[in-house]
Amino acid sequence: MSIWHQRWDENRIGFHRSEANPTLTDHWAKLGHESSTDVLVPLCGKSLDMHWLIEQGHCVTGIEFVEKAVVQFFQDCSVAPILESRNEGTKYSTGDIKIYQADFFQVQPDESPFSAWYDRAALVALPPSLRTQYVDQLRKLTTPDAKGLMVTFDYPKEEMQGPPFALSDDEVKELFAPYFTIERLQFTDLTEEEERDLSRCSLSVFVLTRR
Numbered sequence: 267m268s269i270w271h272q273r274w275d276e277n278r279i280g281f282h283r284s285e286a287n288p289t290l291t292d293h294w295a296k297l298g299h300e301s302s303t304d305v306l307v308p309l310c311g312k313s314l315d316m317h318w319l320i321e322q323g324h325c326v327t328g329i330e331f332v333e334k335a336v337v338q339f340f341q342d343c344s345v346a347p348i349l350e351s352r353n354e355g356t357k358y359s360t361g362d363i364k365i366y367q368a369d370f371f372q373v374q375p376d377e378s379p380f381s382a383w384y385d386r387a388a389l390v391a392l393p394p395s396l397r398t399q400y401v402d403q404l405r406k407l408t409t410p411d412a413k414g415l416m417v418t419f420d421y422p423k424e425e426m427q428g429p430p431f432a433l434s435d436d437e438v439k440e441l442f443a444p445y446f447t448i449e450r451l452q453f454t455d456l457t458e459e460e461e462r463d464l465s466r467c468s469l470s471v472f473v474l475t476r477r
């Protein structure tokens with residue numbers, strides 16, 4: 267069982283927010299996506315950000331490998347999705363939202379390639395050893411001109427064992443600069459606010475544009 271299955275099993279989902287994330291609502295419009303654009307949400311959990319994107323007119327495709335998270339997402343909004351069994355897992359569909367209950371690294375959604383994506387607590391949820399694979403899979407699932415919003419978290423690595431795993435600016439550059447232009451939209455020092463005992467801690471929001 268993965269640490270994520272265990273966390274969902276034990277309801278240790280402190281990352282889940284009870285409303286749409288301000289990093290999304292404050293910045294999404296700056297990406298300039300048409301409301302008809304389908305948005306990929308990797309490692310989506312049962313995030314309410316997906317509802318916010320739908321309210322903006324988008325169709326959303328989430329990918330999440332824990333069944334409980336996917337089931338709760340639909341239960342919480344009282345919607346009965348259609349289930350389709352596939353090689354990689356199960357596809358849950360309603361009109362404007364599809365969630366693939368599957369490993370992000372294995373799945374090839376019918377809706378791909380996407381020209382838009384939103385990563386909050388996705389890349390930083392993965393151990394550093396999977397980061398290159400994450401970027402490769404993201405490139406596989408997106409169009410050559412795709413644009414996404416990514417929220418990251420940084421702190422001195424020796425002070426905490428993730429998730430969330432610290433992701434420094436240098437690491438963002440190393441991972442994405444060969445394939446994407448990188449623009450930072452927000453930097454927030456969270457050192458005072460964070461309950462974790464970290465000597466330094468910050469959140470950044472980036473726009474990544476494939477090139």
Ligand SMILES: C[S@@+](CC[C@H](N)C(=O)[O-])C[C@H]1O[C@@H](n2cnc3c(N)ncnc32)[C@H](O)[C@@H]1O
Nearest residue numbers: 270281309310311313330331369370386387391
């Ligand atoms: C930190 S949570 C963030 C969830 C969501 N993005 C949010 O903002 O609430 C990370 C999620 O990724 C899921 N996950 C981790 N590894 C995954 C993988 N390889 N494929 C699909 N989902 C994965 C976990 O089960 C967990 O729900």
